[in-house]
Amino acid sequence: MTYYLQLLLNGMVAGSVYAMFAVGLTMVYGVFRFINFAHGELIAWGAYLVLLFYLEPCSLPLYAAVVPALLVTVLIGLAQDRFVYKPLRHSSHITLLIASIGLSYLLRNAIRLIWGSDLMTYGLGLTRGISFAGLSITWIQIAMVGAALVFLGFLYILLNFTILGKSLRAVSDNMDLADIMGISMKRIGLTVWLLASVFAGTGGILLALDTNLEPMMGLTNLIKAFAAVLLGGAGNVWGALLGGLFIGIAENVGVAFFSPGYKDFISFAVIILMLLFRPRGIFGIAGGVR
Amino acid sequence: MDYLLHIMILVAIYSIFAISLNLEMGYTGLYNFGHVAFFGIGAYASALLSLQGMPVWFSMVCAMMIAGGLGALIAVPALRLTGDYFGIATLVFAEMVRLFFLNERGLTRGPMGLPGIPRPSFIAEGVHGLPMYLVFCVILTILVFLVIRRVTTGPFGRALKVVREDEYVAQALGKNAFVFKIKAVTVGSVLAGLAGAQWAHYVSYISPGDFTLNETILVLLCVVLGGRGTNWGPVLGACAIVFFGEAVRFLPIPPDFGRFVAPIQGMVYGLILVVMMLKRPEGILPEYRSR
Amino acid sequence: MAVATAASAGDAVVGAVTPLTGKLAVYGEGFQKAMNLALDEVNAEGGINGMPMKIVFEDNNSTSKGSVSAIQKLITIDKLPVIFGPAASSNFLAVCPIAQQNKTILIGAESAAADITKCGSYVFRVFPSDLLQGIGVAELAKSLGYKEVVLTYINNDWGVGLADVFKENFKKEGGKILDEFAHEEGKTDYRSEILRIKRINPKAIVNLTYIKEGATLLRQAYEANMSTQWLMGSASKSPKLVELAGGAAEGVIGTYPTFSQETPEYKHYKDAWDKKYPGGKTPIFGEYNYDMVKLTAKALKAAKSMSADDIREALIAESQGFVGVTGDKSFDANGDCGATYGRWTVKDGKIVDYK
Numbered sequence: 001m002t003y004y005l006q007l008l009l010n011g012m013v014a015g016s017v018y019a020m021f022a023v024g025l026t027m028v029y030g031v032f033r034f035i036n037f038a039h040g041e042l043i044a045w046g047a048y049l050v051l052l053f054y055l056e057p058c059s060l061p062l063y064a065a066v067v068p069a070l071l072v073t074v075l076i077g078l079a080q081d082r083f084v085y086k087p088l089r090h091s092s093h094i095t096l097l098i099a100s101i102g103l104s105y106l107l108r109n110a111i112r113l114i115w116g117s118d119l120m121t122y123g124l125g126l127t128r129g130i131s132f133a134g135l136s137i138t139w140i141q142i143a144m145v146g147a148a149l150v151f152l153g154f155l156y157i158l159l160n161f162t163i164l165g166k167s168l169r170a171v172s173d174n175m176d177l178a179d180i181m182g183i184s185m186k187r188i189g190l191t192v193w194l195l196a197s198v199f200a201g202t203g204g205i206l207l208a209l210d211t212n213l214e215p216m217m218g219l220t221n222l223i224k225a226f227a228a229v230l231l232g233g234a235g236n237v238w239g240a241l242l243g244g245l246f247i248g249i250a251e252n253v254g255v256a257f258f259s260p261g262y263k264d265f266i267s268f269a270v271i272i273l274m275l276l277f278r279p280r281g282i283f284g285i286a287g288g289v290r
Numbered sequence: 291m292d293y294l295l296h297i298m299i300l301v302a303i304y305s306i307f308a309i310s311l312n313l314e315m316g317y318t319g320l321y322n323f324g325h326v327a328f329f330g331i332g333a334y335a336s337a338l339l340s341l342q343g344m345p346v347w348f349s350m351v352c353a354m355m356i357a358g359g360l361g362a363l364i365a366v367p368a369l370r371l372t373g374d375y376f377g378i379a380t381l382v383f384a385e386m387v388r389l390f391f392l393n394e395r396g397l398t399r400g401p402m403g404l405p406g407i408p409r410p411s412f413i414a415e416g417v418h419g420l421p422m423y424l425v426f427c428v429i430l431t432i433l434v435f436l437v438i439r440r441v442t443t444g445p446f447g448r449a450l451k452v453v454r455e456d457e458y459v460a461q462a463l464g465k466n467a468f469v470f471k472i473k474a475v476t477v478g479s480v481l482a483g484l485a486g487a488q489w490a491h492y493v494s495y496i497s498p499g500d501f502t503l504n505e506t507i508l509v510l511l512c513v514v515l516g517g518r519g520t521n522w523g524p525v526l527g528a529c530a531i532v533f534f535g536e537a538v539r540f541l542p543i544p545p546d547f548g549r550f551v552a553p554i555q556g557m558v559y560g561l562i563l564v565v566m567m568l569k570r571p572e573g574i575l576p577e578y579r580s581r
Numbered sequence: 582m583a584v585a586t587a588a589s590a591g592d593a594v595v596g597a598v599t600p601l602t603g604k605l606a607v608y609g610e611g612f613q614k615a616m617n618l619a620l621d622e623v624n625a626e627g628g629i630n631g632m633p634m635k636i637v638f639e640d641n642n643s644t645s646k647g648s649v650s651a652i653q654k655l656i657t658i659d660k661l662p663v664i665f666g667p668a669a670s671s672n673f674l675a676v677c678p679i680a681q682q683n684k685t686i687l688i689g690a691e692s693a694a695a696d697i698t699k700c701g702s703y704v705f706r707v708f709p710s711d712l713l714q715g716i717g718v719a720e721l722a723k724s725l726g727y728k729e730v731v732l733t734y735i736n737n738d739w740g741v742g743l744a745d746v747f748k749e750n751f752k753k754e755g756g757k758i759l760d761e762f763a764h765e766e767g768k769t770d771y772r773s774e775i776l777r778i779k780r781i782n783p784k785a786i787v788n789l790t791y792i793k794e795g796a797t798l799l800r801q802a803y804e805a806n807m808s809t810q811w812l813m814g815s816a817s818k819s820p821k822l823v824e825l826a827g828g829a830a831e832g833v834i835g836t837y838p839t840f841s842q843e844t845p846e847y848k849h850y851k852d853a854w855d856k857k858y859p860g861g862k863t864p865i866f867g868e869y870n871y872d873m874v875k876l877t878a879k880a881l882k883a884a885k886s887m888s889a890d891d892i893r894e895a896l897i898a899e900s901q902g903f904v905g906v907t908g909d910k911s912f913d914a915n916g917d918c919g920a921t922y923g924r925w926t927v928k929d930g931k932i933v934d935y936k
Contacts (some may be wrong), residue, residue: 094377
């Protein structure tokens with residue numbers, strides 16, 4: 001029994017980070033109406049940038065290195081929009097998709113160029129997990145869940161209690177109408193990219209703390225984030241959150257029943273099934289940042 | 291000289307691969323990002339059959355049929371999806387196929403791959419066989435090119451373009467858009483299977499790692515760069531991509547910088563995709579619009 | 582089309598397909614350095630009967646496709662009679678048929694897959710086949726008294742092949758495998774796999790994997806509060822394993838094709854290395870690459886001509902009793918060489934031999 005509980009626990013930890021990725025991805029979809037394939041690279045760059053500031057020559061302590069890393073990640077996110085997505089704003093979905101695929105390939109190989117293809121770590125010491133009730137969890141995993149709670153809580157407050165948040169929801173509901181009502185598209189766009197980048201980058205850093213960094217980490221997590229987004233309905237923030245949790249749990253618990261080699265298969269299967277049978281998501285709300 | 295033959299064989303094979311994708315993407319507007327799956331299925335099917343002792347030509351024909359059959363099968367549910375969702379679904383499908391190749395060790399030998407794939411019996415093995423293999427590939431490429439050109443400049447091709455531009459208009463004109471799409475995907479998959487089989491018999495060793503997102507991006511580049519909706523476009527794109535990939539081998543790069551070559555190549559590919567979308571989404575060769 | 586012969590009259594040229602880019606680049610650099618070290622010595626001693634020896638390096642991007650392209654170039658353009666093959670077994674297996682068909686000699690210094698034995702008469706390796714290591718690991722488990730183990734191995738050519746051989750031998754000795762599964766290369770999270778093992782709570786785990794994956798597994802098992810004896814293979818034997826896994830690697834025992842570090846040949850190699858590349862550690866498999874070049878040079882000197890067939894005869898003859906840094910390199914009928922398997926362990930954060 002503890003076996004399944006432990007799997008569930010691991011799943012919730014993984015799921016909380018996937019939720020952060022999915023929320024950013026779905027918000028971009030909600031406002032701009034396309035899937036940013038390069039979202040994964042924000043995850044990877046967030047993690048790798050910490051290395052840049054943590055190692056020589058900057059040699060900042062780890063927690064201090066996070067700040068400039070996230071700042072630069074935000075800049076990358078904004079640059080993505082400014083140079084590639086904004087000019088293509090009115091092009092077909094496909095053009096945007098291909099451009100974002102190209103962008104993700106570019107950014108991923110840039111990581112390979114700068115840091116090499118090998119696995120890297122932050123080099124923290126080894127710790128035994130904390131044991132309780134037959135289960136075990138590391139403090140980093142606790143931090144992952146904690147950070148997710150804080151960030152998502154903040155998002156909830158933003159969306160429901162601030163003018164900015166409400167404007168965001170209005171824009172994703174109906175961009176033209178919101179424009180007529182005087183909501184600044186520019187500010188909204190900025191906010192969305194800021195949030196998406198920060199969530200992605202932080203999640204990436206947490207993942208890297210928990211495991212390692214490697215150049216494909218952006219792509220592999222993008223797939224999971226996308227599966228979560230589809231589950232919740234594209235554009236639905238809370239759906240994406242639940243979707244992320246679901247994917248995390250399904251992946252971890254699923255291993256009890258079939259070969260670990262097919263673990264990634266879960267996200268793929270979810271994506272295919274959702275696309276085929278329920279593209280609007282389990283919660284059936286199409287579009288709109290709710 | 292022999293190396294030039296090697297490059298030309300690659301160009302010929304990739305041309306067929308790109309033409310097949312162009313049929314789906316350029317003409318019919320179906321963004322099949324999982325096209326490499328059919329390339330892989332063709333390769334594995336032909337390799338496995340010929341390693342069992344079947345004559346090569348027979349294996350290749352079977353491989354084409356299997357690829358085409360699977361293509362039609364997948365198309366039926368997948369074509370319910372629109373534009374970019376279809377693209378993502380096919381991309382995910384390709385990854386699932388790759389996982390299948392990787393994990394089903396009993397069938398495909400998994401990561402260990404299939405070595406020793408034979409050449410067609412009328413072509414010698416090794417370097418001696420290169421000119422003949424090139425002739426073989428070029429003949430096939432020319433055949434495919436002519437057939438596709440015939441098909442696309444005729445009423446079928448025009449119908450595909452209408453389906454691409456506006457499905458409702460197509461249906462108003464009495465064309466069953468769905469059936470046309472299925473046909474396009476089936477033909478595209480058959481040809482991708484052919485290209486895959488040709489490739490398998492050429493390199494004599496395949497493994498799941500040969501059919502990844504990387505290859506999808508390469509063939510996408512061929513079509514995007516060369517020009518969608520034209521016939522010479524994908525061939526031009528294939529030439530450009532293969533030459534760029536191999537030419538790098540001859541640049542005098544000091545050994546210390548060797549490790550930068552592949553990432554830089556990758557960055558260039560990504561950049562090309564982005565720039566093409568920004569500046570010239572229709573590709574280098576413009577589509578001929580009959581006015 | 583001429584059968585492979587040496588390029589220009591002035592030099593004795595051989596080719597090498599090396600992972601200078603791609604995921605094995607970090608090792609490829611070391612291989613190249615070791616080969617160049619041997620090359621310098623050969624040329625300092627007068628080269629090949631007066632001709633300087635040269636190695637043409639071609640990058641394979643650590644892939645099979647790249648290896649095929651590289652060897653095509655070396656065979657068709659440079660027309661080289663001898664080629665030092667790529668590192669990873671799958672890459673090596675991809676080019677074997679090509680070398681064999683073109684009657685070009687292919688020598689491997691790092692590829693362990695058992696299948697390579699069947700590659701053909703022109704294929705040799707100075708690195709022992711896994712057939713032997715599988716037996717070694719099974720014996721290790723038996724000698725330590727473990728009759729029941731969990732087996733996990735990396736899901737690629739090397740891991741799968743080695744695992745198969747281990748299973749066969751372990752079961753033959755009456756051992757029982759409680760659970761077995763492959764783990765994917767390059768993953769950062771093996772917690773599900775760890776949990777599966779923890780549930781069975783075995784006394785020993787046979788983990789046949791590479792350095793990064795091994796380190797991640799060890800770490801995450803430690804974090805999951807698991808205590809067990811890890812038995813590993815040669816691919817994990819590296820200081821980097823200890824660096825990545827820290828205290829979690831303590832007490833791991835493994836096998837590796839061993840060669841004594843006390844021999845004069847080894848001391849000579851180490852001294853020469855330190856002189857040419859001061860401050861650097863000798864790279865993994867560097868000794869094998871060094872021996873490969875030295876043995877090839879010997880064969881080239883003794884060969885009747887620069888044609889592949891003559892070199893092949895000379896290679897077989899010269900290898901008999903040739904004792905390199907890595908021991909006796911006599912080629913058997915299949916072009917394989919023998920090996921003794923020693924044991925290593927991690928003690929106080931260092932890799933030492935296990936007694």
